Amino acid sequence: MSIIQTNQLRPELQYVWEEAQSFVNSSYAELGHAADIIHQRLSSIIKELHETGTYTHTTEEIEYGAKVAWRNSNRCIGRLFWQSLTVFDARHLDTPEQYVEAMLTHIRFATNEGRIRPTVTIFRPKVPGEPAPMRILNYQLIRYAGYETDTGVIGDPHSVALTKQCELLGWVGKQSHFDLLPIVLQQAGEPPQWFEFPEQEIKQVKLRHPSYDWFADLELQWYGVPIVSNMRLEIGGISYEAAPFNGWYMGTEIGARNLADTDRYNMLPVIAERMGLDMSSLATLWKDRALVELNAAVLHSFKTDGVSIVDHHTAALQFAQFEKREQDQGRNVTGDWTWLIPPVSPATTHIFHKSYDNTNIRPNFFYMDETN
Template sequence: MKEPAKKRKLPSPDLSSRLTECRDFFALPELSHLPAERKSRALDELRATGTYVQSAEEILIGAKLAWRNHARCVGRKHWRTLKLLDARHATTAEDIADACFEHLRVATNGGALQSVVTVGPPPLPDGREYRIISPQLIRYAGYLGDDGSVVGDPAHLDLTALAIRLGWRGEGTAFDVLPLMIQTPEEPIRWFDVPRELVLEVDFEHPNYRWFAGLGLKWHAVPAVSNMDLEIGGVRYPCAPFNGWYVNTEVGARNFSDTDRYDMLPTIAKKLRLDMSSDRTLWKDRALVELNRAVIHSFRESGAYMVDHHTVAKQFVDHVDREAKAGRECPTDWSWINPPMSSGITPTFHRLYDPPDMDIRPNFVSRGSSGCPFS
């Protein structure tokens, strides 16, 4: 007796599953304006060749729905605003890098961030793929010292080591922007420096404490995730960077607070002269709040858009209610949509949601350690 079929995982599903996804995709209300023969042509092409060519309109609709369907994203209220950069013509590493740099240019928008997805070529018929190795288009290097200490972001020690093996050299600071690393079916991994004018960074200062600026902290404004596959209607795009904008807690309560990242809470607590003799003094909590105040203040002063965790929680609840009125479920991973600080005083904490259906399509599908934009 056969074992029951398991849930589909990467690599891409078999043809039968992709034909089902194609039928379901063209049956969606958002594509009801397309002529019936378009669905038939797509199915025929998929049966005959294992894939089919989607129109830019179909990809944009699919990408918007992928964002709407992604159970771990708290920013889905704005799914309709997504812009598409069609880069399926980019078949060399240099062409893909140029498309990524155009993505950063459009997304940054002078600080008034825009949500953008860039869609590169699908896999070749033999299964070989175009890949952006970097987990985001902008990442900071991490350098491991002989004594075990780390300069920069510990999350990217391996990525930094790979870049160095490929010939890249950083300046050795805590905020060296790593090169963009790309692999194509015809080329080994190649690296490309991200043009400095495309990296909008925010220097951190505190509204009350002058010493905070002396810590030398900063972060990039555009969180463009590039290690997720975009699956639309039976077609998979393994090269599809996507961005929204940061929630303050992603930067202040994770990137700078996690002990395996920049681990800044002890430094800030000392500057605040807090009693660190015991966790019961809540020194971590107090340092965390002041760090996040600095993040929110600094982004606002710089003109780079960021949303605070209270506002985005209200926006998400509004989105869930709007989806219910439209007769749609809103698959949600409760543990991801609640912020990593002050969760109990946000509206997302005090309600239940539709189960997090990770197999719903269209969707952005994680192939790395990061399950959701953005960190």
């Protein structure tokens, strides 16, 4: 077997080469490829790096790499299902219009009439040393607008900055609490552009409570599929800065954070008042009682409408299964404890009583401003 020549490789490509070796050696071994196949692939990668300043993943590499990136995502409690991820390869697309159409395909496939399918769409990668070919400026493909007014924010305070940017670009919202934001794309060297998905394509769930009829009068709702779009996917040293992905919601993400946080929709005081709770002191635990009922409403509404969702207790049990499977495969389970524990009743889960190694292993998803 010949020796792979790595001399005269440009310094900025050394990281890419090191990561490519690590990825190919580990993933090809997991996939059952022989040593000579691994050697051949590494030889072709180093040749391509010398000739072009980058290298192109095979279909098998990008599909398996994306799945392993989910498996390695320290903050995700839902990793038991990493092998079920559907990967859409959109690396051949160039224009914003093509990107939007691919995103709409992703939304339709992932939504699946409520039976949500974990999905990632992978667009063109960033060439080392060059700008990303396209950036998605949204936090998620589906998100509600936030409008600053003299009396407070209408909608989602988390979206105020992006909403202002959309308005500067010419978008006009309805000024309601649940206006769907457009998607904003920025091609390298070009100003941002906004596009709207047809509202009928977006699965949304109106919230009601199994016991409190008045809950529906609050006119709360949330979208069914959380498609994260502000993270880059790194596989073998290659960075895909447009790679929106989704699983399904854990109920507390909506009921204990999005609708409950004081810097989001801040609904706990409203719900507590409608419940007739004693709010004269924090010691009455009115916040806790309102929080439980808000989360009960989220789970009830999603399940009634046939939209996939998981409660935090079941999610923790599923994570325990994931831990066992990984240990059976001889792999160390990494995790960020502060993210893995649910925001409601964390001490009732096994995760709360454990510690985790928070080392970031690649392939993985990283926020845009993270370097590792």
